[in-house]
Amino acid sequence: MNIYIVMILSLLVVFLFIVFFFLKSSSNKQSTLKTSNRRKTEESKAYLNTWQPTDSGTSHKKDREVEVISFIEKERYSPERPITKEDAALIDIIRQNPELPTGIVQLSQILKDPEARIKKIVKIISTYPILSAKILRVVNSPAYSPHKKITSVQHAVVILGFNNLWLLVNQLLATIAVQNFSELSNEEMKRLWRHGAAAATCAKHILLQLDMNTSDISPTVYTCSLLHDVGKFLLRGLGNKDVETTDDSPCKNPSVIGEDNFYGIDHCRLAYLITTYWDLPEILCTTISYHHHPSFSNWEDIPQHARVPTILVSLSDMLANLSGYYDMTPCTLDMHPMAIRYLGLDKNWDINNLLTNELYQDLKETEKLIEAATSV
Ligand SMILES: [Fe+2]
Numbered sequence: 297m298n299i300y301i302v303m304i305l306s307l308l309v310v311f312l313f314i315v316f317f318f319l320k321s322s323s324n325k326q327s328t329l330k331t332s333n334r335r336k337t338e339e340s341k342a343y344l345n346t347w348q349p350t351d352s353g354t355s356h357k358k359d360r361e362v363e364v365i366s367f368i369e370k371e372r373y374s375p376e377r378p379i380t381k382e383d384a385a386l387i388d389i390i391r392q393n394p395e396l397p398t399g400i401v402q403l404s405q406i407l408k409d410p411e412a413r414i415k416k417i418v419k420i421i422s423t424y425p426i427l428s429a430k431i432l433r434v435v436n437s438p439a440y441s442p443h444k445k446i447t448s449v450q451h452a453v454v455i456l457g458f459n460n461l462w463l464l465v466n467q468l469l470a471t472i473a474v475q476n477f478s479e480l481s482n483e484e485m486k487r488l489w490r491h492g493a494a495a496a497t498c499a500k501h502i503l504l505q506l507d508m509n510t511s512d513i514s515p516t517v518y519t520c521s522l523l524h525d526v527g528k529f530l531l532r533g534l535g536n537k538d539v540e541t542t543d544d545s546p547c548k549n550p551s552v553i554g555e556d557n558f559y560g561i562d563h564c565r566l567a568y569l570i571t572t573y574w575d576l577p578e579i580l581c582t583t584i585s586y587h588h589h590p591s592f593s594n595w596e597d598i599p600q601h602a603r604v605p606t607i608l609v610s611l612s613d614m615l616a617n618l619s620g621y622y623d624m625t626p627c628t629l630d631m632h633p634m635a636i637r638y639l640g641l642d643k644n645w646d647i648n649n650l651l652t653n654e655l656y657q658d659l660k661e662t663e664k665l666i667e668a669a670t671s672v
């Protein structure tokens with residue numbers, strides 16, 4: 297009997313020891329986590345102190361036409377918030393339009409396979425009869441003025457090169473899906489595509505500079521840079537089109553902020569509604585919908601798996617604006633320095649260093665392509 301009592305007591309002591317060690321190690325983990333979070337916050341503050349922010353909502357001009365406006369101390373609401381009654385009316389409008397051709401997602405995928413790119417792009421083109429005719433009209437247009445009439449897509453590939461052909465096919469397919477969103481004039485349509493295509497070209501230069509041009513996320517960055525302002529195609533049809541030009545100082549209400557005031561919704565939220573209706577892969581929906589978040593204090597609200605591509609798309613947008621390929625007004629939002637740092641870049645990294653002759657040359661080519669594509 298006594299032996300049983302001793303055994304039970306021993307087991308009890310062992311059990312109490314286990315509980316004690318478990319609680320101690322868990323409290324150590326928590327305190328390590330708290331210390332690491334505190335260190336992270338202190339590190340962020342120290343980093344921001346070494347950086348010279350402009351006041352929120354103010355702008356600074358740096359010997360160039362495009363104003364850089366800082367909102368890095370302001371918060372931005374999530375484009376993924378629950379659907380409201382007003383949103384339901386917009387979703388109805390979106391549903392009356394054609395769905396996004398699946399070719400857009402296939403085009404993003406083929407970027408991962410440099411070996412078979414041309415073969416695959418020709419295959420995609422052949423599944424959309426309207427595309428072949430459009431592409432041939434573009435390469436035979438005065439912008440390209442070939443010596444001999446181009447009669448095959450294969451020949452058009454040689455004239456345009458893979459990058460331009462990829463951009464053109466994407467743009468033509470996306471136009472099918474957005475052209476009925478609103479009655480945009482040809483000029484407005486052209487301006488929006490000019491900006492989107494310029495952002496895709498800028499993405500190429502940024503990814504090359506960061507040595508990320510062959511990374512897994514590069515197809516997402518290219519596709520989202522081209523389509524990042526897709527919400528504007530619908531937004532411009534909602535009424536007041538002078539959102540960015542009514543003020544004496546056009547940059548006082550940059551697009552996302554001004555749109556809220558005039559329409560009660562911004563193009564990021566609309567992009568969320570449109571891209572989820574199109575059933576695009578989740579990473580594309582998130583990246584496009586959050587593309588202005590890296591300019592606000594709560595940039596870390598960007599879902600973690602999409603943060604790097606979203607920051608890169610935001611940089612591509614900014615570079616397109618800085619190089620003069622802005623949408624309506626000569627202004628651009630500054631990037632939160634911690635978002636830049638998230639890419640592994642330090643505070644001395646300057647986006648202006650990317651404004652090279654090569655970039656301007658590439659942008660001119662892109663402009664020629666979009667001009668031809670939206671005119672034929
Ligand atoms: Fe935008």
Ligand SMILES: [Fe+2]
Nearest residue numbers: 491524525613
């Ligand atoms: Fe943009």
